[in-house]
Amino acid sequence: MNPPSLVPQIAARPSLKDFFQGVGLLGRAFGLIFRSGKLFLLSALCALVTLVALVGLVALLWRYTPELVGSFFARPEAWYGKAAWYAVLTLTFVVLLVVGANTVPPLLLAPLQDPLSETTEELCGGPPSPPFSLGGFLRGLVTGIAHTLARIFFLLLGLLVLLPLNLIPVAGSILWTVLGSLWSMMWMAGEHLAGPMTRHLYPFAEVRRMLRQRTALCLGFGAGVYLLLWVPVLNTFFLPVAIVAGTLLYRGLVAAGQLPPPPDPDPLLK
Template sequence: MKPTSPVPSIAPRPGLSDFFQGLGLLARAFGLIFRTRKLFLLSALCAAVTLVTLVVLGVLLWRYTPGLIGRFFTRPEAWYGQAAWYLVLVLTFLILFFVGANTVPPLLLAPLQDPLSEATEEQCGGAPPSQPFSLGAFLRGLVTGLAHTLARLFLLLLGLALLFPLNFIPGIGSIIWTVLGSLWSMMWIAGEHLAAPMTRHLYPFSEVRRMLRERRALCLGLGAGVYLLLWVPVLNTFFLPVAVVAGTLLYRGLLAAGQLPPPPSASRTAA
């Protein structure tokens, strides 16, 4: 019996079910990882590094965030002032943890993200990488991965910074900022992990932006799933490999549905 292809079947037009299909890419990615030895070994290595990183990050933020908040806002004596101070403390901790979790592990694991994506494409019927390992290519990939991660991190922080003045609206400002900041972060996550395979196939970033714009609900579903996964203990150690695999599956699904033109890398190889 021929195994079912892991490539998702994506409708040619946006629909109400797109968000849930994007969310379901995480379950599809988990299943593919546990069925594929190569993906499982790479994911286990990523999970081990991510676990140590998240624990260290959480401990450091737990220790130093109160001092950071205290530099700007002295803890009031009144109970209602203290309640507001602790609310700011918790929100700041969560934001810093989210930013750190989406920055430090990807920086440390940048050399493994392309192999994960390539192994996923092999399971989707793509050709395995034709070039053998070389130290020069490895170092170039490492530098490029770090540079791209830092550039995308700047985009994330820029969006959050532009939304930050909403906190000064009395009453509901912080709530609005948290909601919009979370939605921005979800779309950023989707763009981050959809861009990885597309960049490897030499698509311009304008194509990534087009997919984020035209298939907004689909991408938001993927981003929301990864965003929520980050806060689930134990499972959050797998958030990076699952996000990489899910982003690659989304790319292959969009390609199979005709939403993307053939990859420029294929035409260059043929030439």
């Protein structure tokens, strides 16, 4: 296997076809996971935890989403009103499930995210993963949870800003769901691109710049992760696949000259 061939070739200039390349990153990630024993074992462990989390999340949302929608939009008696109510209920359930799937499993799996990303980079020709140490593991655990909580805050903040749209009868709830889904897709791209970039000490401003300059590419990547959540069985792999695909995207952006080389670490920390 030729490691450089694993790195996606990203064009220097953005175009609409970037969207489909972004979606295709998930296929690359799946292929790499099933070719690497280490990635497969890490991904299988993630999948098991994710499965338990998703089953619990679906059960909770199935029970409480009708009450939430009813607090904004009482269920009408007329058939056409009921049809609209159930449409809003379904769309709200979808958005809340996506939000929950991108908050609960990442918090539970924070210690495994960096090893997945590091192994992916190693397979792509990057430096080998550092040897295990208890201090490094604990620092990674604390850092991973802190960064995940910070990114979850921005996801929820965006949805909260859109929340007043629900005050518009029927149409507002549908608009909130559509815009919330698009926001979630872009957030997913930023979330999983930020993982390897944070590990290499890039400032978050560089992540925002990539989201702005390569919007179609990042939106395609985020849309692919979003859709993966709705494929039975495969959705339990959504987090490790997203981490691997985000790392491949990072490597592709560096190889294409879209990102500068990683900043040098502080000599005092060496």
